[in-house]
Amino acid sequence: MKNQHTNHLIELLIGTLFISTSGVLGKFIDLPTPVIIWFRSALGALFLYIFCRYRKFNIKINSPKDISTILLSSVLLGVHWITYFYALKLSNVALGMLSLFTFPVITALLEPLFIKTKLNVIHIVLGIIVLIGIYILAPDFNFESSQVKGILLGIFSAFCYALRNLFLKQHVGQYSGTTLMMYQISVLAVLLLPVMFTMDVSNITTQFPYVILLALITTAIGHSMFIHSLKYFSVSTASIINSLQPVLGIVMAFFFLNEIPTWNTFFGGSLILVTVIIESIRSRKR
Template sequence: MSEKSHLNNLLLLIVATVFISTSGPLGKFIDMPTVVIIFWRSILAAIFLFALCLFKGIKLKINSKKDRLTFFIAAFLMGAHWVTYFYALKLSNVAIGMISVFTFPVIIALLEPLFSKTKLDPIHILLGIMVLLGIYILAPEFDIENNYLQGILFGLLSAVCYALRILMLKEHVTNYNGTMLMFYQVIIIAALLVPVLFFMDTSNITTQYPYVLLLAIVTTVIGHTMFVNSLKYFKASTASIIGSLQPIFGIIIAFFFLNEIPTLHTFVGGMLILATVIIESIRSKAK
């Protein structure tokens, strides 16, 4: 790969990361119940991803019943990840919500031995302790009534769901196209959330649809598709190091558009958590 094309691919990866980072500020800003946001995000993304699959001639065939079950469980986990992540954003702020979710690379490292034959590396226990220390600093007080603590707990639950989804897909469906995978995930999430429309107020969509469209197209379709495509040119570890800039981009966007200013606690705790993500990514690259 020439230096120019390498720089172009790196720039596209950073742009994809910025696009995905908009999920935090948009999730906080959109004035609708969380599950309703996720339904509209999923159904709109499904329409655009289906069109993209048709345009690119991507096959939608699933090879086996086992893969169908994997797709379904992974989609359920993805939906749970999105819903709990948006609850984290609504209860706390963009900085705390995004940083809490970014514990997922260390959670993956700790859970991986349960999914494959790899042994637990003692360094992962140390990284796990660093993450816990970061969360302890992040939390203003350990009172379950405190919205910020609830936000952190929802963020951690979101990270666990996301980590489990990645581990499931990694083991079973390496022979499928990323856009096709994303299409099935969002269409299943939308189908699972249809009942929500019957007992939750969805009238706000008339004023919120431009922002929901942004979330569906910019964050989900363009951001995630570009990020998946970047894996052709970079190791997963390199992509995850760049990806760990998401909370930083999200905090910057929230500062300019939502006037959210992170506290010193958020800054110190967040830097500790992001440091563990970068250490784990560099270590995985060196293996």
């Protein structure tokens, strides 16, 4: 059992690493945000469909009742992605990712309303530590600048992300994470199709390799692994472990975008890492 737990934890951490590439790619890709999300969704859905057929996964929806939940979670995912990418464009990778990572606290507060569990005080404490780490990580900013808009969009994106994860938690026992992700981004590709005719996509020829990375590594593989982990961890546990993303994203931004972190970044990041380690140990004992 312990070896299985370790394997599931490693899978969750690898998924977190892959999802962390969204910060750098979202900031770097020079296309309108809705266009980026359409390519991310359409190509990601294609990759996942090919994978599902190759592995002979059952991709049928078991009950008509599931359709509404899948549709709602798809819309929440789309709003989360779009607001998150706007947050990255308005601020920087650090602020965009860090404001997004209020979602473990939001998840811990909302989870008892969805699955009728008692509010776990330890999750609240760990969430507060994450918030303190985020506060330390965030650089000084002017409230009149676009950075504030970026942070507010990041927090709203976090709320949508938490809701989407909680809705999906009700279905992970019936569907594979890959199947759920394929359905969600297929719905998004359909909903966002009009942007391909109303926005400037002329730059796609130079940006296509990065869009492919976003669709394959970040979306198809990373998010599928994260959703799959919800079979073995509570949403709160997976969310807190997922808080590694800002740390990983800031490191990537340093190497690929020359965004230089401060000492506050290292100190705040260490607090986030502590919560990840604590929750990893706690989840192993359960």
